[in-house]
Amino acid sequence: MTEPTAARVFQALADSTRRDMVERLTDHALSVSALAAPYEMSLTAVGQHLAILEAAGLVVTQKSGRVRTCALTRTGFDILEGWLKARRSPWEKHLDRLGDVLDDDHTI
């Protein structure tokens, strides 16, 4: 019910702690506690950040016993790349159009 969308991905990555978490997960999967270790905040807060990263499709977690292991996943990155490409292509035809518009009388 928490479908990953571009909105969720950007919101997730807008926070520096969450960006840092993503960076620390690029090398290896981590437990919630291991992920929380470097930050001066409660485990609860880390869990909340994690939920946001999961909802954005950037992280997947799986609980085995009492340990929840967290790893990156494609979904969020694919959404990000898709958004980027969709907005770059139609624009890069008329590169830096500002100059043109100011000279021409394309009424704004």
Add this chain to the structure above:
Amino acid sequence: MTEPTAARVFQALADSTRRDMVERLTDHALSVSALAAPYEMSLTAVGQHLAILEAAGLVVTQKSGRVRTCALTRTGFDILEGWLKARRSPWEKHLDRLGDVLDDDHTI
């Protein structure tokens, strides 16, 4: 003094109004008033959004007379793409590593 960074780009695009502004600027440059028209918010608020988009390197503006024209620019998109590639490449070697870690005894 407001250097565009990945942090600023993500923060900028975390807001739906600003994402919408970016999308409306893909086709053609717009004045601040024209950009503001569809939104039910003050011109001041739009100006504040615009400042955030500019600081993120997503939009450039130029004032000619009393009209400020806004257009997209590469910088922010390049930063976004750079961030994305830097995190994808080192990770995609070991695709969906979560499963492995749970089976092996790579202590976490």
Add this chain to the structure above:
DNA sequence: ACAATAGTTAAGTTTTAACTTGACTATTTC
């Protein structure tokens, strides 16, 4: 069985971001 570990839930507080109002400046148009 008891204690420690790992994480979760609910509910409240604090901090940050979004937005508003009112007063103001600079440029056009009439």
Add this chain to the structure above:
DNA sequence: GAAATAGTCAAGTTAAAACTTAACTATTGT
């Protein structure tokens, strides 16, 4: 040169994130 247009600035308000504490569950180790 007055009035409308286009945007800006400062300061305050509202709404949304981020974070906290305290109490709780489930698993593992002794």
